[in-house]
Amino acid sequence: MLIGAPGSGKSAVGALLAERWGVPHHDVDALIEAEVGTTIAEVFATHGEEWFRRVEVETTAATLGRTGVVSLGGGAPLAPATQQALAGEVVVWLQVSVPVAAGRVGLNVARPLLLGNVRGRLMKLLEQRTPVYRSLATHTVDTDGLDPAQVADQVAAAVVVR
Numbered sequence: 465m466l467i468g469a470p471g472s473g474k475s476a477v478g479a480l481l482a483e484r485w486g487v488p489h490h491d492v493d494a495l496i497e498a499e500v501g502t503t504i505a506e507v508f509a510t511h512g513e514e515w516f517r518r519v520e521v522e523t524t525a526a527t528l529g530r531t532g533v534v535s536l537g538g539g540a541p542l543a544p545a546t547q548q549a550l551a552g553e554v555v556v557w558l559q560v561s562v563p564v565a566a567g568r569v570g571l572n573v574a575r576p577l578l579l580g581n582v583r584g585r586l587m588k589l590l591e592q593r594t595p596v597y598r599s600l601a602t603h604t605v606d607t608d609g610l611d612p613a614q615v616a617d618q619v620a621a622a623v624v625v626r
């Protein structure tokens with residue numbers, strides 16, 4: 465399971481790892497979009513964040529126990545139910561600094577929580593979430609200065625696929 469901030473590379477690295485290991489890739493954001501039939505940004509706009517978080521907890525829970533690589537949503541580890549569900553799993557935290565994450569996500573409107581002031585919003589998110597990511601992670605990879613393939617190499621070196 466990959467956790468980390470928006471722009472840490474959960475989706476990109478998850479896809480590379482799944483390909484490398486020949487296992488399915490479950491990207492929870494993409495699963496929610498498929499389930500709901502619209503984009504995450506649209507879900508936030510139409511139903512609000514609370515509604516999204518409820519769906520996210522359920523969709524995340526449904527991926528647990530499946531074979532493969534799971535890329536969680538950036539905020540998913542904040543939910544107590546998800547924290548409990550992650551206990552005993554291999555959880556890799558893709559660490560990223562604010563300027564690097566901001567550079568990667570750019571002004572992408574697909575990330576509703578970062579709208580307005582990407583750097584400022586990321587700084588706030590990381591302040592709140594760093595302790596949570598740290599407490600849940602069984603492995604950590606610092607992704608600053610690495611491309612997605614190099615991050616995947618480091619994850620693969622650190623964990624054993626089940």
Ligand SMILES: Nc1ncnc2c1ncn2[C@@H]1O[C@H](COP(=O)(O)OP(=O)(O)OP(=O)(O)O)[C@@H](O)[C@H]1O
Nearest residue numbers: 469470471472473474475476538568607610611612
């Ligand atoms: N290590 C990296 N080096 C350079 N670019 C990267 C790296 N990891 C990801 N990227 C690029 O940064 C952008 C964001 O990455 P990605 O979508 O994988 O992040 P994410 O963690 O899934 O974010 P979110 O929580 O918003 O889903 C993508 O364009 C991706 O190709």
Ligand SMILES: O=C(O)C1=C[C@@H](O)[C@@H](O)[C@H](O)C1
Nearest residue numbers: 470493504537538539575576
């Ligand atoms: O960091 C977050 O809270 C989010 C990250 C994305 O993965 C999406 O799950 C959504 O945009 C919320």
Ligand SMILES: [Mg+2]
Nearest residue numbers: 474475493535
């Ligand atoms: Mg993603």
